[in-house]
Amino acid sequence: MEVTLPLLGLLLFVLLFRVLKSGFSSQSSSSRSEKQPPLRLPPGPWQLPVIGSLHHLVLSRSPHRTLRDLSRAHGPLMTLRLGAVATLVVSSAEAAREVMKTQDAAFASRHQTPTLDAFSHGGRDILFSPYGDLWRRLRRLCVLELFTARRVQSLRRVREEQAACQTNDGVVDVGELMCRAMNDSVARSAVGSRCPRRDEFLLELHRAARITGGFNLADLYPSSRLVRRLSLALREAHLCDRNVRDIMAEIIREDRGEGDHLLAVLLRLQRDGDDDVDCPLTTEIITTVIMVIYLVLTLFL
Structure with a gap:
């Protein structure tokens, strides 16, 4: 893992860049959102701008235990946004069977x-x-x-x-x-x-x-x-x-x-x-x- 201070510093820089960029592209993005409705993703913990759910894991000494606690609060299918990457967390035998066996072709890649x-x-x-x-x-x-x-x-x-x-x-x-x-x-x-x-x-x-x-x-x-x-x-x-x-x-x-x-x-x-x-x-x-x-x-x- 790259060191935390440079990571947080660059995240703040990216946040400022995104805010400035959004001021120029708000009209085009709103028109695209009208044409393409957002995906219906499973619930997840609260997120911050730019970094998403990353703070829940980076600030924890045991990320695997943090995922366990979050899944108990939000369910066996949970959505995390790690930076700009949407991530699905599967934490029960039934959900894992659905992903690995029933819907294996959809999740093969x-x-x-x-x-x-x-x-x-x-x-x-x-x-x-x-x-x-x-x-x-x-x-x-x-x-x-x-x-x-x-x-x-x-x-x-x-x-x-x-x-x-x-x-x-x-x-x-x-x-x-x-x-x-x-x-x-x-x-x-x-x-x-x-x-x-x-x-x-x-x-x-x-x-x-x-x-x-x-x-x-x-x-x-x-x-x-x-x-x-x-x-x-x-x-x-x-x-x-x-x-x-x-x-x-x-x-x-x-x-x-x-x-x-x-x-x-x-x-x-x-x-x-x-x-x-x-x-x-x-x-x-x-x-x-x-x-x-x-x-x-x-x-x-």
């Missing part, structure tokens, strides 16, 4: 923030790809090629070797030991053991998780070009993405598609021919898929 767009290159991966042909193809690859029972069993040796390396007769930090073992196992399963810049690769992926894991100005006001230019997190995201892709390009050049790790499987599918002309398996997609798999398996589980 995920919101693409500028920071996530910097890493996914417009949703060129399984996690943030819009619902469509590319998403269906990547899902099919995961089900039929990457995460089959045979593939998981073939990587058992990697897990056993990493577990054996962690044995020690002395006193150890169990949490740190498990974290290191998980990182090593996932890294070898994803890109194999031949990775000369492995430590740098893992460091950049942890950096990517930190950037995408909190609030930043570019994600709160995605349509503002001024905010995009001033956002330090967005610039750091683009730099981190370039570093990760440079390392992945070096790994791909040295990898001949041999072995059972996930990168080798994807490279073999790319090399042996593409049966889907509309959604070819490009190196950009392969790199993004490997990045997302590592982040999900090590940082968000």
Whole structure:
């Protein structure tokens, strides 16, 4: 999360800019509102101009508990406005079933923030790809090629070797030991053991998780070009993405598609021919898929 004082200062600047701008565009906006009635959104907590509901979360030490308290007051379906982004909060099993199962097609595409767009290159991966042909193809690859029972069993040796390396007769930090073992196992399963810049690769992926894991100005006001230019997190995201892709390009050049790790499987599918002309398996997609798999398996589980 970007520091609070610069964030609040820029929010006040944006508020002043919006007030001045609204004085010149009040007539056009009122005519548009007459033609397009506002959406009927679920209830939510009180909002402030420009920042919306953001103050409820930024000023809290435990945002997840704040969301719990707000949902108890406003219901299992609640609307928050985080900056300029309308957000639906689902906090009951019945509402989650409606969203995830009954209306799954309507909610299949995920919101693409500028920071996530910097890493996914417009949703060129399984996690943030819009619902469509590319998403269906990547899902099919995961089900039929990457995460089959045979593939998981073939990587058992990697897990056993990493577990054996962690044995020690002395006193150890169990949490740190498990974290290191998980990182090593996932890294070898994803890109194999031949990775000369492995430590740098893992460091950049942890950096990517930190950037995408909190609030930043570019994600709160995605349509503002001024905010995009001033956002330090967005610039750091683009730099981190370039570093990760440079390392992945070096790994791909040295990898001949041999072995059972996930990168080798994807490279073999790319090399042996593409049966889907509309959604070819490009190196950009392969790199993004490997990045997302590592982040999900090590940082968000």
